[in-house]
Amino acid sequence: MSEVNLTINGRGxxxxxxxxxxxxxxxxxxxxxTLCYLKDVNQIGACRMCLVEVKGGRGLSASCVLPxxxxxxxxxxxxxxxxxxxxxxxxILSNHNRECTSCIRSQNCELQRLTKELGxxxxxxxxxxxxxxxxxPADEKSLSIARDPGKCILCRRCVAVCHxxxxxxxxxxxxxxxxxxxxxxxxxxxxxxxxxxxxxxxQACPVGALKTKDDTDKVWAAIGDPAKHVVFQVAPSxxxxxxxxxxxxxxxxxxxxxxxxxxxxxxxxxxxxxxxxDLTIMEEGTELIGRLQNGxxxxxxxxxxxxxxxxxxxxxxxxxxxxSSCKSPMGMMGAVIKTYYAxxxxxxxxxxxxxxxxxxxxxxxxxxxxxxxxGALRGVDAVITTRELARMIKExxxxxxxxxxxxxxxxxxxxxxxxxxxxATGGVAxxxxxxxxxxxxxxxxxxxxxxxxxxxxxxxxxVIPIGDLNVRLAVVSGTGNAGKLLxxxxxxxxxxxxxxxxxxPGGCVTGGGQPIRSSDEKYKKDFRAARATALYQDDVEHExxxxxxxxxxxxxxxxxxxxxxxxRAHELLHTHYTxxxxxPANI
Amino acid sequence: xxxxxxxxxxxxxxxxxxxxxxxxxxxxxxxxxxFGCLDYEVEKLVAQEMEVPLxxxxxxxxxxxxxxxEAKGEYQINVCLGTACYVKGAEMILEKIEDMLKIKxxxxxxxxxxxxxxxxxxxxxxxxxxMTVNDEVHGQLTVDKAERxxxxxxxxxxxx
Numbered sequence: 196m197s198e199v200n201l202t203i204n205g206r207g208x209x210x211x212x213x214x215x216x217x218x219x220x221x222x223x224x225x226x227x228x229t230l231c232y233l234k235d236v237n238q239i240g241a242c243r244m245c246l247v248e249v250k251g252g253r254g255l256s257a258s259c260v261l262p263x264x265x266x267x268x269x270x271x272x273x274x275x276x277x278x279x280x281x282x283x284x285x286x287i288l289s290n291h292n293r294e295c296t297s298c299i300r301s302q303n304c305e306l307q308r309l310t311k312e313l314g315x316x317x318x319x320x321x322x323x324x325x326x327x328x329x330x331x332p333a334d335e336k337s338l339s340i341a342r343d344p345g346k347c348i349l350c351r352r353c354v355a356v357c358h359x360x361x362x363x364x365x366x367x368x369x370x371x372x373x374x375x376x377x378x379x380x381x382x383x384x385x386x387x388x389x390x391x392x393x394x395x396x397x398q399a400c401p402v403g404a405l406k407t408k409d410d411t412d413k414v415w416a417a418i419g420d421p422a423k424h425v426v427f428q429v430a431p432s433x434x435x436x437x438x439x440x441x442x443x444x445x446x447x448x449x450x451x452x453x454x455x456x457x458x459x460x461x462x463x464x465x466x467x468x469x470x471x472x473d474l475t476i477m478e479e480g481t482e483l484i485g486r487l488q489n490g491x492x493x494x495x496x497x498x499x500x501x502x503x504x505x506x507x508x509x510x511x512x513x514x515x516x517x518x519s520s521c522k523s524p525m526g527m528m529g530a531v532i533k534t535y536y537a538x539x540x541x542x543x544x545x546x547x548x549x550x551x552x553x554x555x556x557x558x559x560x561x562x563x564x565x566x567x568x569x570g571a572l573r574g575v576d577a578v579i580t581t582r583e584l585a586r587m588i589k590e591x592x593x594x595x596x597x598x599x600x601x602x603x604x605x606x607x608x609x610x611x612x613x614x615x616x617x618x619a620t621g622g623v624a625x626x627x628x629x630x631x632x633x634x635x636x637x638x639x640x641x642x643x644x645x646x647x648x649x650x651x652x653x654x655x656x657x658v659i660p661i662g663d664l665n666v667r668l669a670v671v672s673g674t675g676n677a678g679k680l681l682x683x684x685x686x687x688x689x690x691x692x693x694x695x696x697x698x699x700p701g702g703c704v705t706g707g708g709q710p711i712r713s714s715d716e717k718y719k720k721d722f723r724a725a726r727a728t729a730l731y732q733d734d735v736e737h738e739x740x741x742x743x744x745x746x747x748x749x750x751x752x753x754x755x756x757x758x759x760x761x762x763r764a765h766e767l768l769h770t771h772y773t774x775x776x777x778x779p780a781n782i
Numbered sequence: 783x784x785x786x787x788x789x790x791x792x793x794x795x796x797x798x799x800x801x802x803x804x805x806x807x808x809x810x811x812x813x814x815x816x817f818g819c820l821d822y823e824v825e826k827l828v829a830q831e832m833e834v835p836l837x838x839x840x841x842x843x844x845x846x847x848x849x850x851x852e853a854k855g856e857y858q859i860n861v862c863l864g865t866a867c868y869v870k871g872a873e874m875i876l877e878k879i880e881d882m883l884k885i886k887x888x889x890x891x892x893x894x895x896x897x898x899x900x901x902x903x904x905x906x907x908x909x910x911x912x913m914t915v916n917d918e919v920h921g922q923l924t925v926d927k928a929e930r931x932x933x934x935x936x937x938x939x940x941x942x
Binding site: 358363364365366367368369370371379380381388778781782 | 822825826829834835836837838839840841844845
């Protein structure tokens with residue numbers, strides 16, 4: 196790419212010709228304010244915060260959509276710009292529900308931050324009251340995501356991520372002018388449209404208009420109930436994100452502090468869902484070998500990600516026979532907690548309150564699926580996200596960074612390095628390969644880093660020789676990418692034996708329930724890569740890096756499940772899927 | 783045309799337009815022409831046949847005032863809210879009619895007889911405030927006069 200020279204505030208800079216003025220400014224560490232801009236996702240010049248003056252230009256220009264040209268002279272901090280930006284912010288604030296002190300995004304809100312930084316102290320404008328007065332009502336019906344139109348600033352970052360990145364498109368700008376809202380078709384609830392609950396819209400939202408459905412009250416109530424035996428399981432990715440909520444730089448690993456903090460909340464037992472990830476590998480790996488050797492339906496596709504599962508059920512039901520019948524690790528852990536653990540601990544399953552801490556909003560929906568129940572009980576009674584756990588720790592006044600750390604509890608406490616890498620795109624495939632290769636070769640292989648499936652690329656392909664087999668593999672993250680790959684398979688342009696699909700770009704480490712980073716932070720750092728680096732580091736630090744070598748896995752099969760894919764294992768650890776309507780039958 | 787025929791006709795229209803950039807709006811016009819409005823079932827059909835999200839169809843339908851989500855009534859009442867009419871009290875007339883028909887502006891009565899719209903200036907400022915009922919223009923309105931006119935139409939249709 197050829198380079199273009201321009202000056203910004205009198206300083207020269209040379210940037211690739213496809214850069215925008217905003218990107219060129221960032222190269223000089225000139226931080227032009229933005230609200231609607233989200234790198235690689237939304238560049239539409241809608242919010243007008245990023246206006247700049249260009250010598251010889253007509254009026255002010257939105258720098259996020261302004262291409263650089265040779266010899267351009269740009270000014271980003273003139274009296275006119277400061278005045279204009281303040282005016283725009285005042286207008287946005289006039290139609291924003293400013294309950295900042297009690298807002299979930301307080302102190303992590305891009306609007307609040309700009310208001311403070313640009314010296315806006317109030318809005319002189321009165322809000323025109325709509326029909327019925329007040330702001331449009333919140334939509335709280337979905338189990339995963341709540342929408343509050345009163346906070347929405349119409350930046351459309353959620354619209355772009357839902358439609359363009361995830362290939363879902365259930366939210367859009369509706370109406371026009373002052374009455375514009377970002378909402379759903381016919382103002383339906385997110386629960387009633389084809390939303391996959393991935394929560395990437397929450398990650399994209401600069402304010403508190405999209406948020407996780409909060410379940411911390413239910414968990415606190417269970418902890419406070421002396422009749423309840425409260426058991427937590429924690430997903431791999433949580434330990435690579437939670438620290439950020441307490442000021443730890445991205446990539447920090449806080450496994451032991453996290454385990455101790457959860458115990459300090461008053462929880463009876465804390466288990467590592469990495470154990471269930473190992474269990475998943477045993478079941479899914481065995482299923483894959485079976486399908487490949489017995490002419491079963493292939494490509495077999497992973498079933499760990501509930502956002503992907505709902506996407507498949509809704510948008511590509513013809514691929515349901517390709518899905519592994521395995522429950523997700525969370526689902527398996529829930530079943531194991533209410534049976535194997537309950538029997539061993541001598542606790543009645545109905546007295547156990549099982550909580551899963553997940554990097555994921557879609558897990559809240561998954562946990563409520565009827566096929567995830569264990570007898571008459573739910574396997575997982577409540578799901579909280581990484582952010583909700585951080586809030587509980589703060590509410591309990593635990594000084595997280597000062598904790599010495601603790602181990603997970605026994606019996607189903609520990610996982611292998613293979614379990615930990617489930618959190619990044621490619622991790623499940625790699626973990627499965629480690630075990631499948633040992634089984635098929637009958638050896639304890641040393642070369643177990645399958646780097647071809649690592650990295651943040653949306654679609655990765657590899658052919659991996661294992662024993663006599665050449666496994667044709669694809670690894671996909673982001674449901675939009677999944678749709679592209681499935682279309683190629685349908686058209687006969689691609690064929691695989693095994694596909695790993697995660698709903699969220701980058702995998703679970705950047706799931707909808709993980710810490711929310713601002714547009715500016717995401718411009719400077721790829722959090723998918725930063726958190727994944729920590730995860731592969733954690734893998735190497737594990738003495739046991741293969742699921743089938745985890746002694747707790749050996750024990751549960753010897754004592755309880757007999758062998759992978761046994762009748763008992765099928766009863767507890769496997770599930771089925773349901774085709775879902777793209778549109779509700781009536782409204 | 784029977785509904786099945788209309789759907790078949792629409793499928794042909796959509797198939798010819800699908801994939802062409804900018805074809806959604808003209809196709810939605812055709813759908814509205816065929817089916818009378820863009821209600822849920824019609825928008826669902828547009829979304830399916832054009833392979834675009836339903837939210838996109840609804841977004842377009844609610845952006846342009848020429849698209850309507852409900853079928854128009856037998857009598858289309860347009861109350862002018864242009865500047866001249868507005869300052870002479872058109873809003874009170876609009877409220878009165880909403881009250882009488884028990885519908886909000888932009889909607890159609892459940893018996894399908896009346897639709898109510900607010901319009902921009904219709905160019906009859908000399909008669910302000912003004913409203914039209916189908917092709918008839920009623921000017922120099924007061925709330926009382928508007929009430930009498932609407933009552934007359936209501937009795938024509940046998941409405942109480």
